[in-house]
Amino acid sequence: LARDIENLFQKLGVSKDSEIVDVAAGSGFPALALVKDGYRVTCTDGAADEVALFNRKAKEYNLTVSCDQVLWSSLPNRFKENSLDFLFCRGNSFIYAAGGWNEMRTVDSKESLKKFKETLTIFYTLLKPGGWLYIDKFRDSETTSRELVAQIKVANGAPENLIFWRERFPEKKVRQASMIRETAVGEKKLPNITYDLLGPELESMMADIGFINTQKIQLPSEHHFDVWIAQKQNATP
Helix, strand or coil, X not given: CHHHHHHHHHHHCCCCCCCEEECCCCCCCCHHHHHHCCCCEEEEECCHHHHXXXXXXXXXXXXXXXXXXXXXXXXXXXXXXXXXXXXXXXXXXXXXXXXXXXXXXXXXXXXXXXXXXXXXXXXXXXXXXXXXXXXXXXXXXXXXXXXXXXXXXXXXCCCEEEEEEEEEECCCCEEEEEEEEEECCEEEECCEEEECCCHHHHHHHHHHHCCEEEEEECCCCCCCEEEEEEECCCCCC
């Protein structure tokens, strides 16, 4: 994926001197690979455990980059307006702008759409005129499924199945997903419950905020999510 992103950078005029920020850096993929290749990527994430994992991996790879814990609502306190050439929000993270990651909740459609627009507005404000946003999410064609991801064994315990489960309820505009540990005595899981955001809704919100040149693109190595890029206008309309 990092190589595909570097090819995208070349098409968009993003260089190793550009100000690049990953606001959902997670465990460091693909930001660490981009840093290793000489790109200047500043990384943040809202989850303390992900920040700790990122920083541990960066140290293992002998890279000087680090990740800070910053919520999207606090990004304007971390970065100046009109300062970024490229902003990543990847890993299907954006759909949790209104919450729902590892928590039980009731999805409020109106509040979810409000949070999506507020977050996109923050991204737009931080980008330089002509700067680019990269955002991804689950595919609109996604269906309910249970997929065996791996088999694990903790210490001397019995083997466990690691299963990724997802279910969508279109009539309620709700999507649920979870990584499940399946054991001999039952299942352990933390829920991820969010608004069932569709591509046309995302594109409409980006247009309302002022993004132009919005494109749904295909990256050869991205097998899980749909990807959009969108550009901040060169001048405020």
